[in-house]
Amino acid sequence: MSEPWRRLPALSLKQIQYFVTLAELRSFTATAHLLAISQPALSSALRQIESVLGGKLVNRTAQAVTLTDRGLAILPYAERMLNIAHNTFDDMLQIMAQGGDGTLRIGLVPSVSTLLFPAVPELLATRFPHLRVEFHDLTNDRLVIELEKGSIDFGLGSLDSTVPSKIEVFPLLEDPFVVVMRKDDVLADGHHLPWRHLAQRPIAIFLRGNVSRLVNSLIESHRLNLDIAYRVDFQETLYGLVRSRLALAILPELYTSTLNDDELTVMHLQQPELTRTVAMMRTHSPLRSPQTEQCFQYLLQAFRQRLKL
Incomplete structure (x- = not known):
């Protein structure tokens, strides 16, 4: 300071x-x-x-x-x-009115929420009992924008070449890409599947964002002959296309952590293996308060201990 x-x-x-x-x-x-x-x-x-x-x-x-x-x-x-000023003033009002420690604003992409809930709110409540915590559900691209604007204190998202150098990243894990298909599909035998076996099959991926860019980059760099027949916005639409036998869905494994469907199965893609790096992110600028910095370091250590990094 x-x-x-x-x-x-x-x-x-x-x-x-x-x-x-x-x-x-x-x-x-x-x-x-x-x-x-x-x-x-x-x-x-x-x-x-x-x-x-x-x-x-x-x-x-x-x-x-x-x-x-x-x-x-x-x-x-x-x-x-401006955003830091607004957030800090809100914190001061909260402290004066309620005797709390202010508000921590954490951004996250929905697919990594299983890393946060339910353990992280419980950890924060135990270590920082007077801190109010907000969780902001964002796309990965929006997460980066809100970090740069100072609307959130730090975030949990994934990396690609579009994340600017002004964002400081702390890798947590590699999230492999998988294919979701029906259990009665002719390819549903085993736990791994080479990308080339998806040739001539209709494929569904997300329309935009980090996941779409990673898949498209792999297809281009390895000259894969894949038929991207559907580009959609929502995860449930991907699963609906698979259930209806219209397509196979490609997405990172963390997305499937809450998939509970007796008709569908998940197989890891290999040859080549594609992963996305899940990381905590913040700007290089100092965080808003010593309390915010303590929370960031505490969660980073807790994540890495849980994930054995």
């Missing part, structure tokens, strides 16, 4: 809020209305931000409001500052 007496620039959190809101709405009229201020006051605040930072952030014409290159570059930092 820097010295608290170090001189700060002549900017207020409200001015940062004005810029972030304007960047989202792209309208001076709508921004002024939403924030209950006059348009001249909004324009004045923006000019002061630009003066302090030393450059133009917004282009304004009669037709549109756009951000300059500098404005686009600064926006994620302004969002992070």
Whole structure:
């Protein structure tokens, strides 16, 4: 932490809020209305931000409001500052009103929730009894965005080349890809299946996100002859296609941890083996409070002990 007496620039959190809101709405009229201020006051605040930072952030014409290159570059930092301020102020209000220790905000992708529940809430309640914990259910791409914006303190997700270097990662386990098929399928013999045996069979995968990118990258790099017949958004849709004999579903094994269906079976894919790395993630910036840092380190140690890393 820097010295608290170090001189700060002549900017207020409200001015940062004005810029972030304007960047989202792209309208001076709508921004002024939403924030209950006059348009001249909004324009004045923006000019002061630009003066302090030393450059133009917004282009304004009669037709549109756009951000300059500098404005686009600064926006994620302004969002992070604003979100951290909101969260910290909420913590202070909670401490004053309830005598608690504030709120911990953990983001997670649904497929890794079995690593969290029910053990983690119980661990946190025992170690930090006055801490309120929120769990935010997010896609992996959204998890990274919310980390960068400071909306959550840390997250539990998976890695690929799209995770930026500004995100610090702490690997927990390798989650292998599997194929889900009917038990009466001609391929349902054993526990492992080479990818090449899926040739000429209709395949279903997720439409977007980390899992889709990993599968598509493997298909391209190994020149696999696979028929991706269905791209869907939801896990249950994948299973429905398999039950209806319309496709085989490819996804990471953790997704199947809650699968309880007498008609379906799960087989590990090999030759080549494909895995995704499940990890705890945070920004390189210091966490919001010493308590948040203690929680992060405590959960990281608990996860690694449970997973024997």
